[in-house]
Amino acid sequence: MSNSDRDSAHASDISWPLERTENQQNGGPRTSTPALPSLDPSFTVGGPKALSSISSRAFFLGVAFGIMSIIAVELAYLGTPFWRAPCFIATLSIFHFLEFYTTARYNPADAKLSSFLLSSNGSAYNIAHTSALIEFSTRQWLLSNRRLPWLKMPFQLPTFLPALPPEWYLVLGFMLVAVGQGVRTAAMVEAGKSFNHIVQSRKRDDHVLIKSGIYRILRHPSYFGFFWWGLGTQVLLGNHICFWAYTAILWKFFASRIMKEEKFLVKFFGQDYVQYRERTPVLIPFIR
Numbered sequence: 001m002s003n004s005d006r007d008s009a010h011a012s013d014i015s016w017p018l019e020r021t022e023n024q025q026n027g028g029p030r031t032s033t034p035a036l037p038s039l040d041p042s043f044t045v046g047g048p049k050a051l052s053s054i055s056s057r058a059f060f061l062g063v064a065f066g067i068m069s070i071i072a073v074e075l076a077y078l079g080t081p082f083w084r085a086p087c088f089i090a091t092l093s094i095f096h097f098l099e100f101y102t103t104a105r106y107n108p109a110d111a112k113l114s115s116f117l118l119s120s121n122g123s124a125y126n127i128a129h130t131s132a133l134i135e136f137s138t139r140q141w142l143l144s145n146r147r148l149p150w151l152k153m154p155f156q157l158p159t160f161l162p163a164l165p166p167e168w169y170l171v172l173g174f175m176l177v178a179v180g181q182g183v184r185t186a187a188m189v190e191a192g193k194s195f196n197h198i199v200q201s202r203k204r205d206d207h208v209l210i211k212s213g214i215y216r217i218l219r220h221p222s223y224f225g226f227f228w229w230g231l232g233t234q235v236l237l238g239n240h241i242c243f244w245a246y247t248a249i250l251w252k253f254f255a256s257r258i259m260k261e262e263k264f265l266v267k268f269f270g271q272d273y274v275q276y277r278e279r280t281p282v283l284i285p286f287i288r
């Protein structure tokens, strides 16, 4: 068989249905394509793994990250501290994208729409981030009005209004956000199939005790990461009220979650977990 014969034989294998019909009408070779395997309904519209919804959320987060980063850089260039607000939204976009991406890459069987943690975090989560933006914007607006006396203020400015935090505070904020995000992602990578956004009350066959990588240093690295990331965002914004509110709410949430989670881990892994717990810290203040 010459090269051109081989090419035309191959071409007929992948021909479209219309061409195949013409082939058959002309008495050409009969070809048939195997039927497509039926699609798991969870991947279709409305399902928990709907591919269209997953792609649109990833697109939305990418666009939000891009636009917010450009605005933040522009505002910083213009010398206004308002750049911190779009920077905060950009860090949120990265966080939510990485929650899904890391699950899809290292624990694909568990990857679903809710892995973005966009709507499954409850109203407290949304209220917290909205409050952070409100506190920041209000304070910045009041401060900028104080610097522009020709702007008529509708009320007397409070004299206790805190000024913007110093530069080193900003560096600390960036470091907390970067370290927190890095540690959380590293934990999800290391734990792989054993990582689940929902605390498991029954041991799955593929659930193994992870004591390696970042888990060698920290007992709950993904919680450690989220705790310090959350506080870092408030340091970055220079928020005073939300910083303490985030500290209290996150601390209470993780203290109770760790206690509940460890009861199950002791049930799953027995002495192995008890010994691991003894020698590995959490590094969230006052959680042993």
Ligand SMILES: C[S@@+](CC[C@H](N)C(=O)[O-])C[C@H]1O[C@@H](n2cnc3c(N)ncnc32)[C@H](O)[C@@H]1O
Pocket (backbone or CB within 6 Å): 187, 191, 194, 195, 196, 197, 198, 199, 200, 208, 209, 210, 211, 215, 219, 220, 221, 222, 223, 224, 261, 264, 265
């Ligand atoms: C959201 S993940 C958080 C994991 C861990 N607490 C952390 O902060 O990195 C929750 C799931 O991880 C599992 N898990 C927690 N620590 C684990 C470990 N060292 N090895 C294996 N599974 C673990 C729990 O059983 C639970 O189902």
